[in-house]
Amino acid sequence: MQSEIPFIRPRFPPPHELAQDYADVLDANWFTNFGPKERRFADAIGTYLGPNISAATYSNGTLALVAALELSIGHGDRTRYLLMPSFTFVAVAQAALWAGYLPWFVDVDPETWQPSVASARAALEAGRDRIAGLLFANVFGVGSPAIAEWEILAAEYGLPLVIDSAAGFGSEYPSGERVGGRGTCEIFSFHATKPFAIGEGGGLTSRDHSLVENAVRFGNFGFGAGRTSTQLGINGKLQEINAAIGLRQLDELDARIASRRAVFERYRTGLSGTGVVFQPNAAASSLCFASVLCGSVAHKSDVLASMVEHRVQARDYYNPAVHAQPFFTANPQLSRSESLPATVDLCARIVSLPIHDDMPPGDVERVIAAAWGASQ
Ligand SMILES: *Cc1c(COP(=O)(O)O)cnc(C)c1O
Numbered sequence: 001m002q003s004e005i006p007f008i009r010p011r012f013p014p015p016h017e018l019a020q021d022y023a024d025v026l027d028a029n030w031f032t033n034f035g036p037k038e039r040r041f042a043d044a045i046g047t048y049l050g051p052n053i054s055a056a057t058y059s060n061g062t063l064a065l066v067a068a069l070e071l072s073i074g075h076g077d078r079t080r081y082l083l084m085p086s087f088t089f090v091a092v093a094q095a096a097l098w099a100g101y102l103p104w105f106v107d108v109d110p111e112t113w114q115p116s117v118a119s120a121r122a123a124l125e126a127g128r129d130r131i132a133g134l135l136f137a138n139v140f141g142v143g144s145p146a147i148a149e150w151e152i153l154a155a156e157y158g159l160p161l162v163i164d165s166a167a168g169f170g171s172e173y174p175s176g177e178r179v180g181g182r183g184t185c186e187i188f189s190f191h192a193t194k195p196f197a198i199g200e201g202g203g204l205t206s207r208d209h210s211l212v213e214n215a216v217r218f219g220n221f222g223f224g225a226g227r228t229s230t231q232l233g234i235n236g237k238l239q240e241i242n243a244a245i246g247l248r249q250l251d252e253l254d255a256r257i258a259s260r261r262a263v264f265e266r267y268r269t270g271l272s273g274t275g276v277v278f279q280p281n282a283a284a285s286s287l288c289f290a291s292v293l294c295g296s297v298a299h300k301s302d303v304l305a306s307m308v309e310h311r312v313q314a315r316d317y318y319n320p321a322v323h324a325q326p327f328f329t330a331n332p333q334l335s336r337s338e339s340l341p342a343t344v345d346l347c348a349r350i351v352s353l354p355i356h357d358d359m360p361p362g363d364v365e366r367v368i369a370a371a372w373g374a375s376q
Pocket of ligand 1: 061089167188190191202280
C-alpha cells in the first residue's frame with residue numbers, strides 16, 4: 001500500500017548541526033535568558049523583515065500575541081472588546097481574554113477570506129466606546145490586500161492595530177513588502193507546524209523600537225534595569241537551542257518558500273477545472289498549506305473522502321471558526337459577534353491541502369489526483 005502523505009512534514013536541521021549548537025550552548029553555559037543565540041536570532045528576524053523593523057522573541061506565538069496586546073493596548077478588565085475575525089485560530093481569542101479583553105467577532109471578506117473592513121466598521125458604529133483595539137489576522141499567514149484600509153480604519157477611530165501573522169513569516173503583502181512591519185505591531189509563531197519552524201517559538205515585530213523593548217521586558221517578568229519588576233510581565237523567554245535552530249532555519253527559508261510556492265503553482269494548474277478557488281495573494285505567502293474553496297458543501301465532503309481514500313492527509317482550517325468553538329458557545333458572555341455569513345460559508349466549503357518543503361513531485365501529483373477523484 002502507498003504510504004500516507006502527512007499534512008505537515010516539518011524540516012529541521014540534521015543531528016550533526018544541532019550537536020554543534022548544543023556544544024556552543026554548553027560552552028557558553030547560557031541556556032536561556034537572552035543568550036548569544038537568542039540575541040542573534042532576534043536581530044536576524046528584524047533584518048530579514050526589512051529596514052527599521054525590530055523583533056522580540058518568545059517561547060511561543062500565543063505569548064507573543066499576549067505581549068502585543070499588553071504593550072499596544074494595555075491590560076484590560078474584561079469589560080471592553082477587541083474586534084477580531086472568527087475565521088482564524090482559537091489562540092487569537094484566547095490571547096485577548098488573557099490580556100483582559102473580550103472578543104468581538106467580525107466577518108471575513110468572501111473574496112479574500114481576510115477580515116472584512118465593512119464588518120469591523122459596522123461593529124465600530126454600534127459600539128465604539130466598548131472597543132479597545134483591532135486584532136487583525138492575516139488569514140493563513142497570507143498578506144491581506146486590505147491591510148492599508150485596516151490601518152486607515154484604526155487611525156480614523158484612534159485604535160491600536162495588532163496583526164496576527166502567525167503562519168506568515170516570509171509572506172509578502174501584495175505590494176511586495178514582507179509581512180511584519182504594519183499596524184502597531186505584528187506577531188508570528190515559529191511552531192513546528194508553521195513554514196518557519198523552530199519547535200515552539202514566537203516573535204513580535206514592529207517599527208516602534210520602544211514598544212519592542214517593552215515587549216521584551218514583558219516576556220521577562222516585567223524586569224526593568226536591575227532585575228526588579230517595573231511592569232506586568234510573564235515568563236515568555238525563548239531557549240538558546242530553539243534560537244539556534246531558528247538561525248539555521250532562517251538560512252534556508254527563502255529556498256524552502258520558493259519550493260513551497262512551486263508546489264502551490266502546480267496545484268493551481270493541476271486543479272483548474274475542478275471548480276476549486278484559491279485565496280488571493282496566497283502565491284506570495286510562505287504557504288503553511290494550500291487552502292481551496294470547493295464549489296459546494298457536497299463537493300467538500302467528496303474531496304475530503306477522496307483524500308482519505310488516496311491516503312492523503314487533508315484538513316479544513318479554520319473549521320469550526322472561533323465563535324463556534326465549544327468554549328465560546330458555552331460562555332456567550334465572553335464574546336459578541338457581528339453576523340458571520342462569509343465565515344460560516346468558508347468553513348462549510350474549505351479544504352486545506354498539504355504543502356511540504358521539497359515535496360516529491362509524485363506526492364504533489366497524488367494530491368492532485370485525489371482532488372480530481374472527488375470531482376468526477
Ligand atoms: C499558530 C497560530 C497561533 C499560535 O501560535 P503558537 O506558537 O502555537 O502559540 C496564533 N494565531 C494563529 C493565527 C496561528 O495560526
